[in-house]
Amino acid sequence: MATPEGIRTGAEVRLQDLTKVYGAVVAVADVALTVAAGSFFTLLGPSGSGKTTTLMMVAGFVHPTRGQVFVDGTPVAGLPPQKRDLGMVFQSYAVFPHLTVAQNIAFPLEVRKTPAAVIRQRVGEALELVRLQGYDRRLPRQLSGGEQQRVALARALVFHPRVLLMDEPLGALDRKLRAHMQAELKRIQRYVHVTVIYVTHDQEEALTMSDGVAVMRDGRVEQVGPPAELYERPVSPFVADFVGESNFIGGTVVAAADGRARVRTDGGFEFWGTPVAALAAGQRVTAAIRPEKLLTDEAAAADLNRGRGVVCEVVYVGDATRYRVAVATAGTLTIKIQNRLAFRPYAVGDPVELAWDPSQTRLFQDGR
Amino acid sequence: MTATAGVAEVVEASSERLERREQRRFLALLLPALLTLAVLFVYPLLGIFFRSVHKTAFTLEFYRQVFRTPVYLLVIGLTFRTAAVVTLICLLLGYPLAYVLANIRPRVARLLVIVVVLPFFTSIIVRTYAWMVLLGRNGIVNHYLTALGLVSAPLPLLYNQGGVLIGMTYVLLPFMVLTIWSVMRGIDPALTRAAHSLGASPGQAFRRIYLPLSLPGIAGGALLIFILSLGFFITPALMGGPSDVMIAMLIEREVEFTLNWSFASALAVILLVLTLAGFVAYNRVVRLARLFEERA
Numbered sequence: 001m002a003t004p005e006g007i008r009t010g011a012e013v014r015l016q017d018l019t020k021v022y023g024a025v026v027a028v029a030d031v032a033l034t035v036a037a038g039s040f041f042t043l044l045g046p047s048g049s050g051k052t053t054t055l056m057m058v059a060g061f062v063h064p065t066r067g068q069v070f071v072d073g074t075p076v077a078g079l080p081p082q083k084r085d086l087g088m089v090f091q092s093y094a095v096f097p098h099l100t101v102a103q104n105i106a107f108p109l110e111v112r113k114t115p116a117a118v119i120r121q122r123v124g125e126a127l128e129l130v131r132l133q134g135y136d137r138r139l140p141r142q143l144s145g146g147e148q149q150r151v152a153l154a155r156a157l158v159f160h161p162r163v164l165l166m167d168e169p170l171g172a173l174d175r176k177l178r179a180h181m182q183a184e185l186k187r188i189q190r191y192v193h194v195t196v197i198y199v200t201h202d203q204e205e206a207l208t209m210s211d212g213v214a215v216m217r218d219g220r221v222e223q224v225g226p227p228a229e230l231y232e233r234p235v236s237p238f239v240a241d242f243v244g245e246s247n248f249i250g251g252t253v254v255a256a257a258d259g260r261a262r263v264r265t266d267g268g269f270e271f272w273g274t275p276v277a278a279l280a281a282g283q284r285v286t287a288a289i290r291p292e293k294l295l296t297d298e299a300a301a302a303d304l305n306r307g308r309g310v311v312c313e314v315v316y317v318g319d320a321t322r323y324r325v326a327v328a329t330a331g332t333l334t335i336k337i338q339n340r341l342a343f344r345p346y347a348v349g350d351p352v353e354l355a356w357d358p359s360q361t362r363l364f365q366d367g368r
Numbered sequence: 369m370t371a372t373a374g375v376a377e378v379v380e381a382s383s384e385r386l387e388r389r390e391q392r393r394f395l396a397l398l399l400p401a402l403l404t405l406a407v408l409f410v411y412p413l414l415g416i417f418f419r420s421v422h423k424t425a426f427t428l429e430f431y432r433q434v435f436r437t438p439v440y441l442l443v444i445g446l447t448f449r450t451a452a453v454v455t456l457i458c459l460l461l462g463y464p465l466a467y468v469l470a471n472i473r474p475r476v477a478r479l480l481v482i483v484v485v486l487p488f489f490t491s492i493i494v495r496t497y498a499w500m501v502l503l504g505r506n507g508i509v510n511h512y513l514t515a516l517g518l519v520s521a522p523l524p525l526l527y528n529q530g531g532v533l534i535g536m537t538y539v540l541l542p543f544m545v546l547t548i549w550s551v552m553r554g555i556d557p558a559l560t561r562a563a564h565s566l567g568a569s570p571g572q573a574f575r576r577i578y579l580p581l582s583l584p585g586i587a588g589g590a591l592l593i594f595i596l597s598l599g600f601f602i603t604p605a606l607m608g609g610p611s612d613v614m615i616a617m618l619i620e621r622e623v624e625f626t627l628n629w630s631f632a633s634a635l636a637v638i639l640l641v642l643t644l645a646g647f648v649a650y651n652r653v654v655r656l657a658r659l660f661e662e663r664a
Contacts, residue, residue: 061561081564094562098580107576108566152562159567 010038010195011072011162013058018067020053020219027053029219031067035197035212040189042198044206045216046242051199052167054216058197059165060084071163082111087156087164087194091171093148095140101127101151102136108159126154129188146177153188163195170205182209203243207231215239231290235276237364240288247294247333249287250366253279261363263287267329271305273361284366291322291336293360295352305361307354309333311346321345325352413640420633430634440618444638447615450529450604451597454536458593459586461537462544466585469545470552481549484542492539496606499535500526503607531607536600543596544589551585591650595643615639 013035020028028050035041043051056062058069060081068077076084096104105126109119127133130150140148149169156164166185170178186209189196200206206213207227214224215238223235234240237248251263254270261279264270273287312332313324320339323346326332335354337343346352420430434440465484469477487495502508503525510522525531555578563573601616608614615635622632 059565061564081561082567082569085567086565088562088565090558090562092556092558094556094558096559096562096577107563107568111563111566111568111572111576155566165565 009162009193012037012070013041013163013195013197014070014073015054015058016068016070018054018057018069019065020050020057020062021065026219028057028064031214031216031219031221033214033221033224035195037072038193038195039211040186040196040198040209042200042206042210042213043216044200044203044213044243046201048218049216050219051201051216053219055165055167055197055199058163059086059088085159085161087159087161089149089152089156089164089166089169091168093145093152093169095143095148095151095155097140099140100136101132101138101140101143104140104151105155105158108155112159122158126158129157129191130154130184145172146181149173149181150184153185157188157192157194160192161194163197164189166196166198168200169198171200171202178205185209207243213243215242217242232360233276234288234362237286237288240362240364245291245334246288247291249289249330249333251285251287253281253283253285253363255281260358261285263363265330267331269307269327269329271307271330271361272303272358273363274359275363275365277365279363279365285363286366288362288364289333289356289360291334292320292338294325294333294335294354294356295337303358304355305358309352309354311348311350311352314346314348323352325354327354416633416636419630420637423630430631431638433631434634434638440635443613443615443618444642446613447598448642450532450536450612450614451594451600453533454540454597455590455593457533457537458541458544459590462541462589463548463582463586466545466548466552469549470555471557481546484545487539487542492602493606495539496535496603499531499538500607503531503534526607527609529608529612531609532604532612535603535607536597539603540593540596544593547589547592548582548585551588552582555581588650591646595646595650598643598646599639 015031015033018028018031019026031050031054033041043054045051053062057064057067057077060076060079060083064077068075070076071084071086096107099107102123105123106119109122114122123136127136130153132147132150132154135143135147135151140151143151152169170181173181182205185196198206198209207230210227212224213227213230215222215230217238223230223239225233230239230243234243234246237246240246241248249263249265249271251265251269253261254264255262256275256279259274260272261275262270262272263285271287273285275285279285307327307330309325309327311323312326315322315324316339318339320336322334322336324332325335333354335352339345421428423429469480469484472480500507504510505522505524505526507525509525510519513519514522525534559577559581560573563577564570568576599616600614601620604612604614605617605620616639619632619635619639622628622635
């Protein structure tokens with residue numbers, strides 16, 4: 001979209017101790033986040049984690065019980081939604097069914113009393129932005145889900161908001177179309193320099209699209225960081241499980257030194273891991289290890305954890321194969337191996353030598 | 369190849385046979401209702417039509433009589449005017465009520481809908497007499513109005529046009545509320561929210577989004593009330609004055625007192641034709657309304 005007023009930039013959004021209580025239920029508790037100007041930020045969590053309520057408080061549809069929302073330093077919690085100038089795309093698209101595509105997109109400009117000539121120009125630009133040229137006279141019911149999605153997006157951007165809020169916008173689309181729309185969203189966001197706050201329960205979507213992600217659970221922010229940090233260095237078993245996939249091994253700390261700790265399972269298996277917080281000998285811990293990191297070829301490296309198991313289940317997933325490997329002293333672990341030409345697949349009953357890096361073994365103290 | 373083609377033919381033929389058997393079964397299920405309608409509805413209707421154009425020989429005299437006598441045209445005009453006013457009052461009272469029903473918590477809404485429908489559980493005559501007790505010269509309403517000193521003499525609330533309007537509005541309001549409510553329930557609440565997020569004030573969001581989307585309910589409810597009003601008899605007969613004659617009362621008078629059945633038949637046919645015209649219009653609007661329905 002050409003920007004006659006010059007280059008726009010997204011606004012910084014800051015949530016300060018945002019809290020929403022419904023009767024005895026705390027939906028959102030003390031959420032404090034800063035979304036950098038122009039970044040793509042995702043609120044990620046399972047249903048009931050408070051992510052949508054948080055977004056609705058930013059949008060103005062839910063009044064916070066406590067806390068404040070700042071857009072570029074200006075507090076907005078007291079303003080109704082129509083005074084906040086934030087674009088929003090709803091889960092159900094919420095395209096007005098009785099208006100044509102062009103009328104839908106013109107709506108935010110018309111309620112702002114924009115001159116007709118400017119409206120025409122801006123609607124044209126918005127249609128071009130979402131690649132729906134020539135659709136202006138169609139009614140929403142003549143459009144596919146993906147096309148309605150684009151109309152909703154064009155409508156939310158046409159008045160040049162500095163922040164765009166999106167509530168699971170791709171949830172209803174099929175997998176292929178979703179991947180395509182993810183790329184489109186990123187292209188558009190880079191082009192119009194808008195700050196995006198995006199809500200999803202799909203961890204893959206969060207990892208691939210976001211500059212920053214907040215993982216939410218039971219109304220609280222469990223961890224905030226860029227995608228790689230969430231995946232490589234989760235701070236809790238919940239994050240390790242919800243973002244990506246993890247093997248969990250329970251045990252007791254037998255030694256701790258130099259940012260490492262040695263853990264012994266109840267079965268007597270011992271391995272090294274990296275504690276997320278200082279540990280002392282005798283503490284119960286849970287270790288999390290990603291399935292693709294349990295098997296390394298670097299046999300030469302001296303300080304790898306090593307174990308031996310037997311394949312008890314094989315699941316072929318196309319690009320990779322997942323093996324369930326029973327380790328007598330540590331339970332059953334899942335390993336994931338890319339299906340490369342050189343690799344000879346295991347069969348059920350085959351012995352497997354496991355070897356993995358202690359730095360990729362996260363240790364969480366139990367009961368915290 | 370031929371084998372599969374053969375199988376396909378057999379499958380197709382048998383599915384056709386199944387379909388025909390299915391159709392016959394539906395017809396059999398419909399038959400009692402169709403027969404009942406034919407005997408109790410179509411046959412008498414044809415009889416009425418026949419009687420309206422035939423006494424000893426074919427004649428259009430009875431229709432001529434209706435259109436030549438000013439008082440009959442006056443009654444038809446009054447009937448239509450009353451129906452229009454009742455429709456308007458029902459709309460003004462019913463729309464806000466339907467809006468509340470569609471936008472409060474479903475649990476409370478269900479309770480309120482029962483309250484709206486509750487009057488249907490008693491007979492219309494009982495309800496009309498109840499209104500007469502309330503509105504009469506010495507009725508409860510006038511009793512309190514004079515006791516509170518709001519009026520010096522009892523208000524004439526009954527046996528006039530006002531009484532007819534109160535009674536008919538009361539009977540017909542639930543139809544309006546339920547029709548509009550059923551349309552409003554289908555309006556995605558996210559649409560109003562979307563309008564707000566795009567900068568629309570509550571007034572703008574209502575005018576530009578909610579009202580147009582609820583229009584099919586308004587149109588449907590209004591035409592339903594209008595058509596029902598045209599044939600109203602009990603309420604205007606009991607609550608109206610001597611000059612508040614509706615077409616249905618005229619028909620009754622011809623049948624009961626003057627025993628001019630042919631003339632009554634002609635009036636009935638005219639009422640039926642006018643009602644059908646209203647129904648055709650109703651059907652048009654409802655079909656138009658389907659254009660607006662959101663089917664993603």
